Amino acid sequence: MPDAATTTTVRIRALAPSLAPAERRVAERVLADPAAVAASTITSLAKECETSETTVIRFCRAVGFTGYPALRLALAAENGRGDADDSRDLTGDIAADDDLDKVVAKIAFADARAVEETAQQLDLDALHAVIDALVGARRVDVYGVGASGFVALDFQQKLHRIGRVAFAWTDPHMALTSAALLTPDDVAVAISHTGATRDTIDALKKAQEAGATTVALTNFPRSPLAQLGDHVLTTAARETTFRSGATASRLAQLTVVDCVFVGVAQRTFETTQHALEVTHDAVAGRRIGRRSGR
Numbered sequence: 001m002p003d004a005a006t007t008t009t010v011r012i013r014a015l016a017p018s019l020a021p022a023e024r025r026v027a028e029r030v031l032a033d034p035a036a037v038a039a040s041t042i043t044s045l046a047k048e049c050e051t052s053e054t055t056v057i058r059f060c061r062a063v064g065f066t067g068y069p070a071l072r073l074a075l076a077a078e079n080g081r082g083d084a085d086d087s088r089d090l091t092g093d094i095a096a097d098d099d100l101d102k103v104v105a106k107i108a109f110a111d112a113r114a115v116e117e118t119a120q121q122l123d124l125d126a127l128h129a130v131i132d133a134l135v136g137a138r139r140v141d142v143y144g145v146g147a148s149g150f151v152a153l154d155f156q157q158k159l160h161r162i163g164r165v166a167f168a169w170t171d172p173h174m175a176l177t178s179a180a181l182l183t184p185d186d187v188a189v190a191i192s193h194t195g196a197t198r199d200t201i202d203a204l205k206k207a208q209e210a211g212a213t214t215v216a217l218t219n220f221p222r223s224p225l226a227q228l229g230d231h232v233l234t235t236a237a238r239e240t241t242f243r244s245g246a247t248a249s250r251l252a253q254l255t256v257v258d259c260v261f262v263g264v265a266q267r268t269f270e271t272t273q274h275a276l277e278v279t280h281d282a283v284a285g286r287r288i289g290r291r292s293g294r
Helices: 008-018 021-032 034-038 042-048 053-062 068-084 100-121 124-135 147-161 172-180 198-209 224-228 247-267 269-284
Strands: 140-143 166-169 187-191 213-218 231-234
Touching: 008 021, 008 068, 008 100, 021 034, 021 042, 021 053, 034 068, 042 053, 053 068, 100 247, 124 213, 124 231, 124 247, 140 147, 140 172, 140 198, 147 166, 147 187, 147 247, 147 269, 166 172, 172 198, 187 198, 198 213, 198 224, 213 224, 213 247, 247 269
Parallel strands: 140 166, 140 187, 187 213, 213 231
Antiparallel strands: none
16 A cells, blocks of 8 residues: 555556556546545446556555555545545646636646645655765756756755865756766766756766765656656656646656755764855845844
């Protein structure tokens, strides 16, 4: 059975890209209306998805359930919790005719939910392992392009601020050349929502070939990027029609980055505290109306 801290829909959404086409149709139906599936027979669901009952059972097992009854029970339980907070009308995609009030409400709900669900499903063992690797690293490379590139730059800035040697590479050629120079004493962190961005995958593969410890941060645990990670950290954000590359996915990534950063800072408290004081003083005089002292 799936981890109780991870909701069924979050898990299905993360695993859907790795499923066979017929199983993916079942996943899409479950994600579109979990309450209806919870009330459906396996025969009805198979018919709606234009597949067989055997495929539905395979889908259930692929996402961690023993069978269809277990899936229905989980969906029914989660639907009951959703009814309690009266938020179900905010979980859908943004429609072309939604008024601005509803657009704002849906965006705010999706962003907050992405952070909450990411925290709920975060693998603490993997998080500990990543923190250990970063604390002992000679150097850290961070790769990301597009929207994930902003997160890579944020992570590099955080690590650099506490005295860690870190570089963020958002240009694919620069990422590859940097990765080729890594050693077994280094750590490479690759960030991609889909885990299918070729530029990021190639950079992490090059870092792996150089002997560096590899970390993948992605929304999809069976993605090509995740396969290259010695350690995998996952987010739980949903991108929709109007929100490809949405803020929700970046907020989820930044949540994980913050967890890693604070873990590293705790483990290196004395040097971190000194670095924060020194860097604070270095820029204090750049603020208008503020004295250079603390």
